[in-house]
Amino acid sequence: MEMVWLYVVLIPVQHILAVTWLYLAKQSSLRGALQDPGGCKGLTGLVEEQIRICQRQLEAMDAVKHGAELAVEECQHQFHSRRWNCSTLQGLQVFGKVTIQGTRESAFIHAISAAGIAFAVTRACSRGELEKCGCDRKIRGVSPEGFQWSGCSDNLSYGIAFSQAFVDNPERSRGISSSRALMNLHNNEAGRKVGDVLKEKFEGATEVHSKWVGSRKLLVPKSSRFKPYTAHDLVYLLASPDFCDQDPQHGVFGTSGRQCNRTSPAMDGCELLCCGRGFHTAQAEVVERCSCKFRWCCSVKCKQCRHLVEVHSCR
Structure with missing residues (x-):
């Protein structure tokens, strides 16, 4: 009897769930959803700890939704003329399989998403929309005339802390043995530090691989010719596809049918x-x-x- 071997490629559930919370950007309204009996548990795309954060801070969830919307809009604005243009899908994984492949595109998505949440929650704090935080009054000074002053500044520290708790949780649940988790956590934090220059960081991202140093697993540049990366830089594990031809297995739509500029020598040409x-x-x-x-x-x-x-x- 002829034996038939069936090979199944398994993708860890944590990889699939990494940024599924971005699905909040596609929901028309959270206020109605959060008033239902299911409440936070009924929101699609959240992992258990994110549901608990939602339950503790219901008032912040509109800002989270707004941050998700900002991330999608900014990604599509920055990459609208490139082969990969941040196309979104109807399913739970908003950007498709690109987000789980360890490429520089995945690095950018994680960074812009973390930055979007930090920005949106920070603004909600400063506008008095959240009971648990307000504006930052720690910034003080003295004028040349000797008058002391203090202002109501954006509470960036609260926005960053919320982003770390909400966005990083799916990665931290994997533990330090996951190279992809280390990559995503680094890029999340880089996004919170340099959200306004992420496109430039995308171009200069560093290819890395994981290496055990004592009891710690670290990401180090794949080649000695690569510059050491900093906390502000993006890193990636795998080279990107060229995104030219449709490849459903890897979530690549291809560029057939896309409008182009006949006279441009740049990527939109x-x-x-x-x-x-x-x-x-x-x-x-x-x-x-x-x-x-x-x-x-x-x-x-x-x-x-x-x-x-x-x-x-x-x-």
């Missing part, structure tokens, strides 16, 4: 974005406001002008 496959050209009608006139008082009256433009899309 047809040559690079289409990966040398060429592109189609078609004409599309564009409707724009034109011949606008100001009317006293106080309105602007415009006409609608229609004209044809060339649209290029990857083969």
Whole structure:
């Protein structure tokens, strides 16, 4: 009797759950959901400790949802013209399999997500929307004339602490033996430190591998030619695919059908974005406001002008 061997690739559940809390960005409203009997337990994408944080700080969950929305929007804004453009899916894993593969794209997602939560919770504190925190009054000074002053500054320390507790928990539950957890925790913290320059950090991310140093598992640069990374830098474990062709197994959509710029030499140009496959050209009608006139008082009256433009899309 012929034996048939079946090989099954198992992905640890923790890897799948790493940033599923981003699914909150797709929910229309949390206020209604949190008033249901299930409450926090009914929110899709949260792990057990995140549910407990939700139960302890219900008032903060709108800020968490807003932070998730900011992360998705900023990712898509920064990468809209690249082969990987932060496309989102309907499922629990908002960005698809890209988030669990240990690449620099995964590094960016973790960093921008942690930064989004820290920012949103910090702003909610300063606006008086959260009972457990308020603005930071520790910043004080003395003017040249000798007057002492103090202000109501953004409570960044509370926002960062909340982000660490909420965002890092799925990673910390894996323990120090997971290289992916070490990578994600490092990138989470880097995002909280340098949220405004993450795109530049993406370009200069360091490829690393795990190494036991005594009783600790550390991430070290994969090559001695790589510069040592700092707490502000992103790190990744695996090289990225080229994202040119559709590859469902790895969650790659490919660039076929994407619009490109025929005259641009950059990544949004047809040559690079289409990966040398060429592109189609078609004409599309564009409707724009034109011949606008100001009317006293106080309105602007415009006409609608229609004209044809060339649209290029990857083969």
